[in-house]
Amino acid sequence: MVLTKLTDLFDRVYVINCPHRTDRLQALEDNIKATGVADCSKMHVFAGVRGELSPPPKYWGASVGAWGCFQSHRRLVEDVLNEDNDSIDSILILEDDAYFPEDALERINKFMQNVPDDWDQLYLGGQHTSNPKATTNEGVLKVSTTSRLHAYALRKKAFKKFYTHINEAPDFIDAFDHHIDHQVEIAHKDGLWSAYCPESWIVGQAAGKSDIMQEESQATRMWDAYTLISPNDPVEVGKPSVSYEGDGARSPAVSYATYQGKDAVAAFNAIVANQGLVDPLK
Numbered sequence: 001m002v003l004t005k006l007t008d009l010f011d012r013v014y015v016i017n018c019p020h021r022t023d024r025l026q027a028l029e030d031n032i033k034a035t036g037v038a039d040c041s042k043m044h045v046f047a048g049v050r051g052e053l054s055p056p057p058k059y060w061g062a063s064v065g066a067w068g069c070f071q072s073h074r075r076l077v078e079d080v081l082n083e084d085n086d087s088i089d090s091i092l093i094l095e096d097d098a099y100f101p102e103d104a105l106e107r108i109n110k111f112m113q114n115v116p117d118d119w120d121q122l123y124l125g126g127q128h129t130s131n132p133k134a135t136t137n138e139g140v141l142k143v144s145t146t147s148r149l150h151a152y153a154l155r156k157k158a159f160k161k162f163y164t165h166i167n168e169a170p171d172f173i174d175a176f177d178h179h180i181d182h183q184v185e186i187a188h189k190d191g192l193w194s195a196y197c198p199e200s201w202i203v204g205q206a207a208g209k210s211d212i213m214q215e216e217s218q219a220t221r222m223w224d225a226y227t228l229i230s231p232n233d234p235v236e237v238g239k240p241s242v243s244y245e246g247d248g249a250r251s252p253a254v255s256y257a258t259y260q261g262k263d264a265v266a267a268f269n270a271i272v273a274n275q276g277l278v279d280p281l282k
Contacts, residue, residue: 003109007042010092010153012080016072017096018048024096027206035100037108046079048072048096059173069095070166070180073149077163088156095150098125099206099220111198114140120158120193125151125203125222129185132197143195145185151203158193165192 007013017025025045032038051068060067073093080091108124114137115122126148132141154162165187172178188195204222 001106001109003036003105004112005036005105006038006092006108008039009108009112010090011088012091013038013043013094014046014076014091015043015094015096015098016046016048016076018050018068020050021048021096024206028094028096028098031100031206035102035104037100037105046072046076049075059169061172061175062177062179066177066179069149073180074163074166077154077159077166081159081163090153090155092124092151092153093149094203095205097206098150099204100202101204104202107198107202111139111202114138115196116140116194118194119196120155121162121195122153123151123195123197124153125201125205126197130189135196139199141197141199143188143197145188146195146197147181147185148205149181149184150205161193162187 015025015028017028029040032040032043049068049071051064051066051071054068054071055064056062056067076093080088111124116135116137121143123143123146126146128144128146130144132144132146135142162184166180166183168183171183171186187193201222204220207220
């Protein structure tokens with residue numbers, strides 16, 4: 001089976017990277033080359049905004065790092081709009097802490113083959129804040145509300161809607177810790193565009209210091225894609241987990257991180273067997 005790289009699946013692949021974080025850009029490029037998910041020579045590196053150097057207005061209720069993140073995504077989409085290039089129908093935006101597991105390319109291709117034609121936004125990685133909806137397309141879920149923007153795609157027909165919505169200043173004014181991904185969640189909730197994601201996340205976030213949170217993550221993280229879990233309870237790549245949904249949802253439900261190798265699958269299935277849950281992995 002011939003697999004198509006991200007740089008051919010989308011008209012543009014962008015990487016948001018603050019110029020002083022050459023370590024993160026190098027780590028991402030090494031990961032991409034190792035997994036073969038994209039052609040690094042075709043990717044566009046977009047200079048991220050440092051909130052401590054370009055400080056936010058007084059109404060901003062989140063950190064300076066969150067301001068820099070917001071401005072980075074905003075400016076990138078603004079540049080795409082102002083380029084006014086008819087040949088750009090789709091873009092993929094990666095933050096420089098994106099992490100691709102070894103089977104990512106195969107799973108990306110399968111997902112893209114099954115994505116509905118009406119998509120406006122796609123998430124390859126993220127964190128659900130409400131349970132996604134099933135679709136008739138194999139391996140594809142419709143987003144209800146999803147956080148994190150380390151690996152998402154936009155289609156041309158949604159560029160202006162996305163840009164206008166994230167610039168809706170009244171939503172940010174005096175709001176406590178309201179980040180750009182929280183703003184995008186409002187669009188999902190209001191049905192402003194169609195967003196889809198895979199049943200299990202494909203792209204995680206690499207270990208290292210976050211410029212947004214100013215915290216050090218010791219592990220590469222993947223937030224469960226299939227069931228809602230605590231915002232502060234990620235699962236590590238390669239390690240299975242079990243979580244439960246609330247009243248009225250599938251019960252019981254099995255959740256798992258992107259897995260790597262037979263040992264991880266075996267460990268996950270052992271949890272399923274021991275707790276009498278459903279759907280062991282193949």
